Amino acid sequence: MKYYVGIDLGGTNIAVGVVDENYQIISRSKMKTNAIRPAEPICDDMAAAVHMALKNASLTLKDVYWVGVGTPGTVDHTTGVIGYANNLDFHNVPIKKMMEERLGVKVYVENDANAAAYGEAVAGAAKGVQNMLAITLGTGVGGGIILDGKIYSGTHGAGGELGHMGIVMGGRHCTCGRNGCIEAYASATGLINLTKEAMQEHKDSKMWQFAESLEQVSGRTAFDAMREGDAYGEAVVDTYVEYLAYGLVNYINIFAPELIVIGGGISKEGEPFLKRIREKISAQIYGDSTVTRLACAQLGNDAGIIGAAFLGNLADNL
Structure with a gap:
């Protein structure tokens, strides 16, 4: 079984899910974002939430193919930089680099609405739909x-x-x-x-x-x-x-x-x-x-987690 981690970073909550290859969330964790504050402690909390979710699933980062992050704001997914997110007060935050340093695995980043749309496309109301x-x-x-x-x-x-x-x-x-x-x-x-x-x-x-x-x-x-x-x-x-x-x-x-x-x-x-x-x-x-x-929509709040978890499928090198 293959496992992936999806993070839905919001202005209020950080929601994390461990997702299997069948698009099922097998474990979760959640904590307050406590925005507005610097990106470093928010990334620390996201990393802690990832470890918590993995522990709840009796897994470690060695069992995970990659981690995906859905975040508010404008995101350059090729560089993993959040250009601007008003409800987090993020400006040019290299979140991909910051999370890879904390987790030691490949991290993909995308706008949260895009991640949720992708979640519905791969596992929800739009499964199998190309456009x-x-x-x-x-x-x-x-x-x-x-x-x-x-x-x-x-x-x-x-x-x-x-x-x-x-x-x-x-x-x-x-x-x-x-x-x-x-x-x-x-x-x-x-x-x-x-x-x-x-x-x-x-x-x-x-x-x-x-x-x-x-x-x-x-x-x-x-x-x-x-x-x-x-x-x-x-x-x-x-x-x-x-x-x-x-x-x-x-x-x-x-x-x-x-x-x-x-x-x-x-x-x-x-x-x-x-x-x-x-x-x-x-x-x-x-x-x-x-x-x-x-x-x-079929997935509700899970769409962002599932979509983020499978962002790696969109990477050019996969």
Whole structure:
């Protein structure tokens, strides 16, 4: 049996998994990232978490083919340098070199959204698919692009920022500093903002039954009200899906992927949610909308660990 280690480095947690050749996570470890702090102690903690996960699996680094790291920010996977990660305050951090010094094995590094997309491609909803996009609807809109079975990340790893495609000129302000990005509209944050605005305008909406105050509004509020027959909840969901589909059509027109995998908490709405998106896409698409399928992500938070663990398969020398 072959074993690999995947590290999902986040702004809040460091999650590590030992993954076997069948894409099964056989052991885990987790610790707080405690950002923002220097890269050296974070790498020390990542190394400690790797040893912990291996110990839990009764393995050592001698049993591991390589270690993969999925990290926020722009990553040059050829050099293993994180150019910039705002939630870690990393600037030109040679994380590959730092982790290889600590572990004594080959280390591969990739952007976390790309690693998660690769995880879905090798073991999840997109298994066997050569051309796919993975979209995560969370606090922001994360994205990963797989073309011809490989991660596309652009020059110096700065590409694939699917959440920062503009869909409304002069629209809502985005965290990237630009206005009108799809992230400002189609993220869970965007949905919450749409919901709050509708609730303030319609005090008789059933959305108030599911969120007694604006501070309690979640990505589920409008969906829950819609299921109770609330016309205002229905309108919020329809508007939200319209924005999301508008962006997805742009991706389809550019990449013509076989599959788009949608993850994040909102994806738990499942097939009824996908059906609404498909209807909006069909009304806007250039050409044949049946070229691209939609599916909900299958691996959840494990996608980043599994994708990172198999980054070595993408290396030119393998």
